Amino acid sequence: MTASDRFTLTRPIDPPETPTVEIVSSTQREEARSAMAVVAALCDQDVSIRDVAVVVRDLDPYEEPLFRAAIQYGLTPVFWTQLRVTRTRPYALVDAVCETLSESSIELDTLLRPLELGWSPTGEVSDTWPIDPATVSKAIRRLPRESRTTRGWKDVIEASGDVDDRIWKYVDWVSAAPDPEPGLVRELLSDVIEGYAEHGLPETKATDSPALLDTETDARAVVRIRTLVEQLSHKYADRLDKKTVEQSWDDVAELASVIVTQRPGRREHSNARAVDVLEANDVWALDVPYVVALGLTAERWPQPPESVLPPEFREAVFRGEGRSRLLAPQPAWAGGRDRDQFVDTLRAASRCAVVMRHTRTTDGEDVPRSPFLEYLDNEHVSEASRSQLVGTDRDLPPELQRYLTGEVK
Numbered sequence: 001m002t003a004s005d006r007f008t009l010t011r012p013i014d015p016p017e018t019p020t021v022e023i024v025s026s027t028q029r030e031e032a033r034s035a036m037a038v039v040a041a042l043c044d045q046d047v048s049i050r051d052v053a054v055v056v057r058d059l060d061p062y063e064e065p066l067f068r069a070a071i072q073y074g075l076t077p078v079f080w081t082q083l084r085v086t087r088t089r090p091y092a093l094v095d096a097v098c099e100t101l102s103e104s105s106i107e108l109d110t111l112l113r114p115l116e117l118g119w120s121p122t123g124e125v126s127d128t129w130p131i132d133p134a135t136v137s138k139a140i141r142r143l144p145r146e147s148r149t150t151r152g153w154k155d156v157i158e159a160s161g162d163v164d165d166r167i168w169k170y171v172d173w174v175s176a177a178p179d180p181e182p183g184l185v186r187e188l189l190s191d192v193i194e195g196y197a198e199h200g201l202p203e204t205k206a207t208d209s210p211a212l213l214d215t216e217t218d219a220r221a222v223v224r225i226r227t228l229v230e231q232l233s234h235k236y237a238d239r240l241d242k243k244t245v246e247q248s249w250d251d252v253a254e255l256a257s258v259i260v261t262q263r264p265g266r267r268e269h270s271n272a273r274a275v276d277v278l279e280a281n282d283v284w285a286l287d288v289p290y291v292v293a294l295g296l297t298a299e300r301w302p303q304p305p306e307s308v309l310p311p312e313f314r315e316a317v318f319r320g321e322g323r324s325r326l327l328a329p330q331p332a333w334a335g336g337r338d339r340d341q342f343v344d345t346l347r348a349a350s351r352c353a354v355v356m357r358h359t360r361t362t363d364g365e366d367v368p369r370s371p372f373l374e375y376l377d378n379e380h381v382s383e384a385s386r387s388q389l390v391g392t393d394r395d396l397p398p399e400l401q402r403y404l405t406g407e408v409k
Contacts, residue, residue: 015375018350018353019403020354020377021378021380022376022381023356024356027358028358029065030358032294033390036070037073041400042400045396049274053283053288054066054292054294055278055291055293056294056295057303073394076210077274085221089196089200092117094228094256096113098250101174104149105147106153108145112167118130119196120198121173122191123198131167135164135166142162142163157171180249182233182240185252186230190229193226232252232259280341283341284344291345292354293345293356296373297358299368301342301370301372302372
């Protein structure tokens with residue numbers, strides 16, 4: 001690696017000409033509140049919600065406080081994140097069905113787990129499915145705990161006379177399930193996810209918050225599981241031919257887990273009435289007047305490099321002195337990806353970028369400023385102006401107001 005290549009990895013940031021305004025809050029929760037207050041104040045000034053985007057390097061620690069702050073200011077946030085399908089209810093339902101079908105002698109909790117997750121037959125009257133949790137819990141309390149076959153459970157339920165008929169219908173469906181041949185796997189799991197789409201999705205929406213975040217997650221998961229079922233049947237057939245899996249529902253579930261974690265889904269469409277909240281790696285094609293970027297702290301953006309090599313060694317490799325010039329430094333050591341995404345975030349704003357950070361952790365420890373901010377000529381919003389911004393009047397700070405009216409420095 002040449003000296004110029006090494007310099008490229010550690011060169012100073014050459015920020016775009018976009019004006020930047022810095023707002024500092026005490027805590028991360030206050031930072032999120034300030035961010036959504038900026039969005040709300042801009043909308044109060046007749047800025048379209050589609051002309052504002054909120055960006056963070058990593059959404060995981062910010063999604064919950066941003067959601068709460070958005071609701072506080074009457075905004076609907078839509079989070080552009082990779083869908084963690086394995087954490088969704090539709091996926092849990094498919095996994096629970098596979099576990100139930102894999103057992104020759106089933107415990108009661110395992111047997112009824114799919115009902116707790118919203119299993120419903122297709123083509124049934126909507127208001128009778130899914131079975132409400134109280135009915136499932138009642139059955140669990142009244143039925144014996146010993147493991148038995150599905151046929152044995154059918155007999156027990158039928159003889160009890162005190163268990164909802166729909167539970168017997170479900171157990172009958174489990175009992176009649178075919179062996180896991182590829183075509184039959186696709187047919188059975190397709191019925192499972194379509195039953196959830198017919199009955200489970202309306203239930204989620206009925207109990208959801210006004211922002212409908214759970215409904216959107218469920219709907220995205222249903223789309224992904226439909227694709228998963230198609231992929232699963234083909235890959236399962238291929239692996240059966242190669243004898244790398246056995247014909248079992250356990251192997252079907254394991255293969256499904258492998259596929260779905262390798263191919264995460266994303267939100268497929270935009271909501272014209274919502275504020276978009278994106279991760280920094282998704283902003284490269286974004287072009288809006290206003291961008292609000294959060295998390296500009298030394299520990300969040302850039303994130304410290306994960307390396308087993310000591311900092312002194314990495315620094316020596318960067319300098320390229322002596323024998324270390326024979327070694328090539330890793331771009332991640334210099335936060336190259338984080339730096340590029342930070343510049344992309346600034347470039348996404350055509351009128352003004354608002355950069356935000358917080359100064360304390362929840363334990364009261366100091367949080368250093370991001371080194372990226374040292375390369376910017378920021379205008380700083382005072383604490384008094386920030387307090388007015390997050391207050392009931394939502395006064396836009398003068399440092400931002402001038403970019404709204406067209407007055408520039």
